[in-house]
Amino acid sequence: MAPAEKTQKSTNKVSKFVYIVDAPYTADQWPQVGLQHHNTILDLLVDLLKPIGSHRSLCIVPSKGKRSRKRKRTEEKQSHNSAPLEPLNTSVPEISRHILVGLNSTSRHMELTSKEIAKSTLEGINLPSQLAAIFVTKSKKDDLMYSHLPLLARTSSCLYPNSPPTVIVPLNLTVEPKLAQALSLPRVHVVGIMSSCPGASLLIDYVRDHIGPIEVPWVKEAVNAKYLGLKLQMMEPGTESDSLKESNNIKQSKHD
Template identity: 30%
Template structure:
């Protein structure tokens, strides 16, 4: 068979007699062809400063262990008082006299609700200035300077994610920021045992507690302040409008045109809906109207 190739086709591309190999055709549904078919799309790009607002100051494991031990020593007296009160509650009121309340109890917060409430009151000064454009001179009440959170023992994480921003906004000035300290896993059980209170995972301290000065000095030397870059102008009383507009833009790009996955399902569903209902036993027993 002169003039034919190995595929059984002649020079003109036709099929030779007695050959069963059809001529090659261009692929129309291959993945390569699908990739060639693309459409123009616009994707929004938002430069969002809020993405790094949940960063906690880093604490070395050895430093964290020293802080937990110091907290246990400072709170041991309050723990003894709590245990005495609990024992007295089990007995008759007149059978045992409770000791006087330790002074430190008036200068700390224990638990989520009391600590968050105190921090929100501290932050309300800045919030009032931003909303009314006026400074709010008021009585300086309780000021929590040091906040300790057993971050890894509290679930879900959403309960503690807001603490960095809250601690920053609760600070009175750039020079007097609230110190936020994350404690290692297992700290909640240890603090709860010392205080004789279940689920003790969050503590707030005022700065003037005498028996805790060595701990405060240690924290100031080893723990950095909370940093929230997009709120740096919060402490400037003359800066009322320091928030910037979001930098929103659109990126022109392309995306492949893919067949809809639900086409076959839709056709199958349409075919089933067009089918007549199958006769049931009740329909068979019914007689036609005469």
């Protein structure tokens, strides 16, 4: 076969699409935060977290990694010869008991709160503190990682019918270093603040006034007990972003 014929066949090659089946329900709608509100919320949040970071930097010794034995012995001799330091105030800030840092601890708190809903209707138990707001630094690529937060926020808020629901505040991923510096941690992506947190009333009120609660429309759609056809998504591999070309619904069955 001539080289020209091979080139012509390669250019006329038909693209193959990959079909992905997705759930039929409407996706969760995260709230949109304007730039002015975003910066104000960030400043209030950083000021609230600074006492925790100051305590960590003074009282918690960070890991120094692997060091040579000779250097370690030299530092030990210098520490013995130096004068003893005055004891520092190691009292933990009160707000640290009302703030959750990290995705796992925040999710676990809401899971336990959701489990207490059934018990509270039968027993007179003491209710755990409600999460007033959850701050998440995320990009569009992290949607799957945090996809469970809207449902947990909705279900855990049912335990407090007389209080506003938990608000999820998405923050730009570029502000993550500021939160990490305020807490003296390497990385911080999720911060949960309880409604009982002292000194957080200004931040909580501002968030509730300017950021609406997250919507979970598929919960109502599932309760309706109506058949919904699966969503069929068609994607062309090898493109720059592997973006979805089409998104169509499979025809609904007539068994309504």
